[in-house]
Amino acid sequence: MTSAVERTDDLVREYLTFRGFTNTLKHFEADIKADKEKGFRVDRIVEQLLQFIQNYDLNGLLDYWGYLERRLFSRLEDVYRPTVNKLKTSLFRYYLVCTIQSSRTDKAHDFFQKQAPELQNQAEWKEWFALPFLPAPDANPTFSTYFSRQWADTFTVSLHNFLSVLFQCMPVPTILSFDTECQRILHIQEENEALRQKLFALQAETHRLRKEGDDGPMVHHKLPHYVSKMDRLGDSELNMVSSQRNAGSTVQSQKSSGFLSSLLPQSKKTTPSRPPPASISSPTQSSVTLPLKKEPVNNQAQKTKEVLSLPKEVKNVQSVLAVPSANDPAVVQQRQRRLQERKELLSKTQSQQSTEKKPEVSETEPELRTETQPEQIDALMKGVGRNGVREEKPEQPFIVLSQDEYGEHHSSIMHCRVDCSGRRVASLDVDGVIKVWSIDGIMQTKASAISKSALLSLEWATKRDRLLLLGSEVGTVRLYDTEAKKNLCEINIVEDMPRILSLACNPSGTSFVCSAAAACSPSHIEPSVPGLGENGSNQVPGRLLLWDTKTMKQQLQFSLDPTPIAVNCTSFNHNGNLLVTGAADGVIRLFDMQQHQCAMSWYAHKGEVYSVDFSYDENAVYSIGEDGKFIQWNIHKSGQKVSEYSLPPDATGPFMLSGYSGYKQVQFPRGRLFAFDSEGNYMLTCSSNGGVIYKLNSDGSTLENCLSLGGHRAPVVTVDWSTAVECGTCLTASMDGKIRLTTLLAQKS
DSSP states (O other), rough: OOOHHHHHHHHHHHHHEEEEEHHHHHHHHHHHHHHHHGOOOOHHHHHHHHHHTTOOOOOHHHHHHHHHHTGGGSSSSSGHHHHHHHHHHHHHHHHHHHHTTTOOOHHHHHHHHHHHHTTTTTTGTGGGGGGOOOGGGGSSSSTGGSSHHHHHHHHHHHHHHHHHHHHHSOOOOTTHHHHHHHHHHHHHHHHHHHHHHHHHHHHHHHHHHGGGGSSSSSOOOOOGGGGGOOOOOOOHHHHHHHHHHHHHHHHHHHHHHHHHHTOOOOTTOOOOOOOOOOOTTSSOOTOOOOOOOOHHHHHHHHHHHHHTTTHHHHHHHHHTTOOOOTHHHHHHHHHHHHHHHHHHHHHHHHHOOOOOOOOOSHHHHHHHHHHHHHHHHHHHTBBTTTTOOOOOOOOSSSEEEEEEEEEEOOOOEEEEOOOOSSSSSEEEEOOOEEEEOOOOOSSSEEEEEEEOOOOEEEEOSSTTTEEEEEEEEESEEEEEEEETTEEEEEEEEEEESSSSEEEEEOOSSEEEEEEOOOSSSSSOOOOOOOOGGGGGGOOOOOOEEEEEEETOOEEEOOOSSSSSEEEEEEEEOOSSEEEEEEEEEEEEEETTTTTTTEEEEEEHHHHEEEEEEEEETTEEEEETTTTHHHHHHHHSSSSSSEEEEEHHHHHHEEEEOOOGGEEEEOOOOOSSSSEOOOOEEEEEEEESSSEEEEEEEETOEEEEEEEEEEOOOSSSEEEEESSSSSSSSEEEEESSEEEEEEEEEEEOO
């Protein structure tokens, strides 16, 4: 920290000189000369204290120690208060010992005269009042230890160590931690690179053992211990590993495109990870001009043609290499020899592992099997069934590296969102308790607050990830600083529409969208009434407003045709040019944020729209509604449905939690009901006992259940999937106040 302070001071001097701020530079130099903290140099602070003692400057010693207590020691926790008091006592005793050793008893009398009101009631000072009156205090058993050189050195070292640890643990401004963060990131990158090299070596060894499976039994390896602590691999490394598994050069050439795409920044989203359906690539309507990205149909057709031509090319390669046919006598003889070796090894393994008596095999049976089954056995070893169709066991797309639980909430969670850096989480429960906690390393609560009025919505301010936007049910939006732990400002939105249902901050950080609605509708009061709210009959009045983040003033009000309706969910695309909303009337509206107009709208669900978001390539919009449907929409053609899936009721809500004596808690969706991975191939959604990850097939035909995270005892009501760091982090929050954090490692074939 000392070196960081000195370097920062030099940089500030250079900057002030460059800008010509001479007066500021003079005041800066004067403040540095009068700096009592000595640039956080412990040796200078200890030297200053010893200098006061050697000069018998009691007033200076008391003033300087009082400054250290106010400036530094007051920030410590209560458990360290006894240590500070012991150091203060030792410091005063060292001062008295110096006065006695130099025969300045008048200074000792002066010390007790000034400090008597403070020290006379302390038991450890009871015997010290007699020190100035003793003829030979250094020979007295009570004081002889303090007159030794060893005690003085021990006290000086203890004071030095205490201040050193204090400066290392105290929070510092971001500008001082810049060098440390750079060094830490560099060290982590080097460590990750070493772990990746180990993983590549392991993959190559596994590949070699699989190739040798034709000559011996298949060997299976467990993942090494370091995989549980490593970060998720990037696309480039995963493609390099997968290219080692493929023998054809054509397959390797196709993987090179994935390597180049991994080098592009995630925020730009210039190329989709998988080709979208043909309906998504259709041209936009001529009446609407939107900044949408499309991939030419010719390129998609070319890619499909290349993929379909792979088996033919592989056959050509085999013909060039003159691979022997299956009817070759040498091949048949070699297969029979391999079969016999496998049978012998299998019989030996079974005899060692089992004590049961096995039925005897006739002498003719091995001959029959040798004559009739070598092709079938070789086919099974290669993953081919009896009918000649390759039977591949689906490989798990993710490895669960760790699962942790955050249990600081004591009521049902409403919102749970990760900030843009992927290091902190903000969570809100139904009691109005806000928790901000870190997920980078140790899971630790950074800030906690309780709102007097009930809160309904929560959103991170995009550019400054220390700020939170909080919407209440009394018509106010607050800007909360999670580091200073205080409200920066509070604004009133609409008086006649008090419920702030949704907040969405523009990725540029300059503005945010606020959805205000009237009081609760009957469907929210009586959720057990069947059919209520269907076909968009839940007409709750509402407004959609745009606010400036810096000035906290309203910029405009969006037009919600055909009637002003409550907007339940909002989401921006990656650059903030498009805004998609889902309303209580079942309509999805797409707004052009450059023109601040509704570009298109369509009826999407029977009932309310609970959650909406853009696809990875931003050519489509996904939505979940009250009717239990998960639908993909083409935004190039208004209202064109690409795919539709029926989700279980515990994934869409309303969520119910039953208890003793007929107690039943009902909660309507507030937070996000689904989230995507970094490439948009997989979706995380809610369930009754945890999160569920589905695979989104490119053809839109099926929704494949890939992984159940589990771990909850109550229904999960909101999810989030952070891809800011290399390892994917899934968050699932439930009605019992528990939030589970699951770290995943993606596998790619």
